[in-house]
Amino acid sequence: MQDTDANQVWDVVVVGAGPAGATAARYAALGGARVLLLDKATFPRYKTCGGGIIGQSRHRMNEHALATIEADVPEVGFSHRMGRVTRVRTGAPFVAMVDRERFDQANVDAAKEAGAEFRDGANVRSLTDEDGHTRLTLSDGDDLLARVVIGADGSGGRVGRHVGVRIERADLGLEVEVPRRPEDATTGVLLDWGPRPGTYAWVFPKEKTLTVGVIERKGYGEQTRSYLDAWIKRLDLHPTEQDRSSGHLTQWRASDSPLRRGTVVLAGETAGLLEPWTREGISFALRSGEWAGIAAAAHTNGDAAALDRYEAQVQAELVPEITVGEKLLRIFTRFPGAFHFLISKTPMGRSYFVRFCRGETTLVRAFRRRWVQIVAGWLQ
Incomplete structure (x- = not known):
């Protein structure tokens, strides 16, 4: 001692x-x-982590960390309950990818x-x-x-x-990393608003792998695992025992x-x-x-x-x-279809999503806008 x-x-x-x-x-x-x-x-x-780097993160990364960026992503696809994908090309990249x-x-x-x-x-x-x-x-x-x-x-x-x-709430994230195949030509992120309240799934493209995952409220381990299996099947991916798979709890205060x-x-x-x-x-x-x-x-x-x-x-x-994020989660939980429409189909919704990811605005600043308050109040 x-x-x-x-x-x-x-x-x-x-x-x-x-x-x-x-x-x-x-x-x-x-x-x-x-x-x-x-x-x-x-x-x-x-x-375990999707490895997405938004602008707020990139602005604070040191030189060593910046050197680990594997991809700058200029496209995002949105779907609801694994349905039709709406792709949005953002021009300049809106998010970066790292291997954790x-x-x-x-x-x-x-x-x-x-x-x-x-x-x-x-x-x-x-x-x-x-x-x-x-x-x-x-x-x-x-x-x-x-x-x-x-x-x-x-x-x-x-x-x-x-x-x-x-802790206010804890969620379970499950993911698997699979090697990118020649046919996996997309350079975009894919986000699916899931089958149960507050759930969503993702594909994040890295240099040599795709990170595929889902997240759901803690306490539903079997159905979260089934959600990941269904998402992998929807993507026509075939992970092997050699591919990395893991889980992780996220929480907010x-x-x-x-x-x-x-x-x-x-x-x-x-x-x-x-x-x-x-x-x-x-x-x-x-x-x-x-x-x-x-x-x-x-x-x-x-x-x-x-x-x-x-x-x-x-x-x-x-x-x-965090407070505004909780408001958004409540809206998303109650009205995932409307939320999907606003973000994927409306120019204003797409713009705010991309600008937030780039670090050009914050959720707090967005919620100060009168039209956002009106829409949020209507949906809540």
């Missing part, structure tokens, strides 16, 4: 090396903090380059408050002391439980969920930060990770209000997006 000698205390320990954690570690290190980044997995590792294994490794590399130390295969078993520090006990028995802990260990992670995260407990702060999915309609979380991870890392470094440099400012920034900039 380590003693509490100042040389043995880390300024910042980040738990979880996904986009939020690696970004937090990078910015904390750039701020002059002595940083340790932990992850229970051995890197590089596979991660490479993307996450690139973010870790950027954190290490900034000065953070990385330790994979390190599973945090418990956190305890101790004389103004936080003691982290690992599964192998090692102990660490930190002035600030940033929790970015994902849905149901140990740090989130320590802080007391409260209840309105009263804490972001912090003392000097333990949360970022990204651990904090329940994602957009509820699309379940897009990478942009939330990169933004909250950056802010958390900056705040953690400032706190260790004597800025007593830094962690308070982090909470305030999340509340001011990210929580409103």
Whole structure:
């Protein structure tokens, strides 16, 4: 066990090396903090994720991460209940594609380059408050002391439980990656608004693979699996046992969920930060990770209000997006056919979808428009 000698205390320990954690570690290190980044997995590792990068994410990606972009997508197809596909050509690309294994490794590399130390295969078993520090006990028995802990260990992670995260809703995403065939010539994303309230399916084209997946509210595992099987059959794809398939829970926070407990702060999915309609979380991870890392470094440099400012920034900039996303999800859940028509058939709906994906507007700004409020009020 380590003693509490100042040389043995880390300024910042980040738990979880996904986009939020690696970004937090990078910015904390750039701020002059002595940083340790932990992850229970051995890197590089596979991660269930469509890998779509919207403009809000791209604007914040470091050079290492930008180099992992495999495709810029200029077309999207929409369907409802696996019916006829309406294709929309967007001119300039509206979304980029990354492989999460490479993307996450690139973010870790950027954190290490900034000065953070990385330790994979390190599973945090418990956190305890101790004389103004936080003691982290690992599964192998090692102990660490930190002035600030940033929790970015994902849905149901140990740090989130320590802080007391409260979740509004959790969903199960299932996906499979299949090799692209010569006949898979499309360069577009395909989105299908699904057979049950709030469900949807996707195809995201990568350089050598197609990521095919579905998402549905947690608690319906068998029917979600059947949904994925039906979607794969509809696409005339034939995955083999060698193709990657996996599942992952996504979650978003209840309105009263804490972001912090003392000097333990949360970022990204651990904090329940994602957009509820699309379940897009990478942009939330990169933004909250950056802010958390900056705040953690400032706190260790004597800025007593830094962690308070982090909470305030999340509340001011990210929580409103979650709130509007919940409104959109309620509309989509009640009227998927009308929602499909608005996005795929109307010029205004298509324009807002593409502009949102490019990072040219936000859901919050869109909901300030009078016509959007009228339509949303009518559908709700």
